[in-house]
Amino acid sequence: MNVNAGTTAHAGGGSAVGLDQTELTPQYRADLRSHASREYQKFVCLNPVNDWSLLTWEEVGKPYEVKTVAQDRKAWEQEHGSAMDAHTAWTYFNRSFHEWFMKDVPAEIDRSKQNFFQGLKAFRMEEIREGLGEVVRLHLWNYVHRIQDGIWDPRGKRALFEGLDAAKPKILFLGAAEGYEAMQLAAMYPGAEVVLVDYDEYCRSTRFAEFPESYPFLGENPRTGGPQVYYKPDFNIEYVVSDIRRLPFGKEFDLVLSVGLLEHFPDEMKPEVVDWHRRFLKPGGYAILTTPRNQLRSRLFYRIMADVMNHTYRELMTVRQMGLYIYENGFDICRHGYIKVHNGVVAKVR
Numbered sequence: 001m002n003v004n005a006g007t008t009a010h011a012g013g014g015s016a017v018g019l020d021q022t023e024l025t026p027q028y029r030a031d032l033r034s035h036a037s038r039e040y041q042k043f044v045c046l047n048p049v050n051d052w053s054l055l056t057w058e059e060v061g062k063p064y065e066v067k068t069v070a071q072d073r074k075a076w077e078q079e080h081g082s083a084m085d086a087h088t089a090w091t092y093f094n095r096s097f098h099e100w101f102m103k104d105v106p107a108e109i110d111r112s113k114q115n116f117f118q119g120l121k122a123f124r125m126e127e128i129r130e131g132l133g134e135v136v137r138l139h140l141w142n143y144v145h146r147i148q149d150g151i152w153d154p155r156g157k158r159a160l161f162e163g164l165d166a167a168k169p170k171i172l173f174l175g176a177a178e179g180y181e182a183m184q185l186a187a188m189y190p191g192a193e194v195v196l197v198d199y200d201e202y203c204r205s206t207r208f209a210e211f212p213e214s215y216p217f218l219g220e221n222p223r224t225g226g227p228q229v230y231y232k233p234d235f236n237i238e239y240v241v242s243d244i245r246r247l248p249f250g251k252e253f254d255l256v257l258s259v260g261l262l263e264h265f266p267d268e269m270k271p272e273v274v275d276w277h278r279r280f281l282k283p284g285g286y287a288i289l290t291t292p293r294n295q296l297r298s299r300l301f302y303r304i305m306a307d308v309m310n311h312t313y314r315e316l317m318t319v320r321q322m323g324l325y326i327y328e329n330g331f332d333i334c335r336h337g338y339i340k341v342h343n344g345v346v347a348k349v350r
């Protein structure tokens with residue numbers, strides 16, 4: 001289904017933030033700051049590994065598995081007497097995660113504080129415990145998503161996606177959810193045709209459909225090569241609800257992208273997941289993957305936000321571990337590095 005067609009620059013109606021500015025809205029940060037080359041290293045740490053052929057698993061170790069599980073998943077498993085399957089787990093995750101993106105965060109923080117103090121006044125222990133948990137989660141979300149902009153991280157992503165040899169690319173986003181990174185790529189590589197794929201219908205009908213049309217993506221003006229701001233309606237996007245394993249496409253995409261997919265599969269499945277990226281690439285095309293970093297603050301985030309995030313199997317890894325999975329499964333690594341909360345790899349089939 002073609003959700004939106006057209007690639008011209010948006011004429012207005014978007015966020016009021018100007019070029020080289022940033023602005024906090026109640027839900028997210030808009031960020032159109034570009035960077036001088038001397039600032040580049042602030043947003044991305046690039047290419048720490050010199051020779052991938054010399055790296056071994058003994059040297060890099062294996063990823064850290066997040067073991068805390070969302071209450072919803074535990075309740076489901078108790079009710080059904082079996083482990084939750086991956087597809088159901090994703091439907092729970094997507095509903096839960098989307099709710100947080102839609103929150104008016106300052107208003108929710110005020111409301112949660114009032115609830116907490118009401119519980120305190122009435123000495124209702126259960127309410128006090130729950131209220132405190134909500135206050136902590138909201139403050140963490142405010143800091144990570146709104147203040148730090150760690151989840152979308154447009155400056156880091158732009159630094160990672162920059163300089164690809166790709167004119168008017170066909171872009172395939174595997175496990176696309178709301179499609180953010182494909183829209184950022186489409187802004188940087190104007191004239192892109194984007195195909196978003198997710199097997200959870202809610203991602204098309206709600207996560208993508210409700211992605212704010214006022215969110216500005218900094219990209220390139222195809223005529224002048226200068227900066228241009230794009231919004232969701234400016235992009236040429238088709239949303240396909242399908243299992244990646246059943247896609248009808250051939251080797252027809254210039255860029256195949258996944259964000260937070262590889263780490264949801266244990267080692268015995270990683271070769272297949274890496275192959276999903278190869279299967280649809282034109283000769284010379286790029287696979288672009290990102291996965292969450294294994295750092296203390298990320299481990300804390302997934303522990304505190306367990307009920308929001310932890311419905312599925314999940315690992316946190318280093319960029320060396322991530323790159324090695326991709327390298328040993330038949331790709332050459334063109335660029336690798338890490339941004340605020342994710343590792344990123346740009347690779348070509350060897």
Ligand SMILES: C[S@@+](CC[C@H](N)C(=O)[O-])C[C@H]1O[C@@H](n2cnc3c(N)ncnc32)[C@H](O)[C@@H]1O
Pocket residue numbers: 090091094097174175176177178197198199200203242243244245259260261
């Ligand atoms: C962790 S999410 C991606 C992160 C995303 N940026 C977000 O904000 O949620 C992974 C997505 O992949 C989808 N997915 C997982 N396995 C899939 C499969 N075999 N076919 C299609 N989609 C899949 C899930 O439904 C989920 O929406």
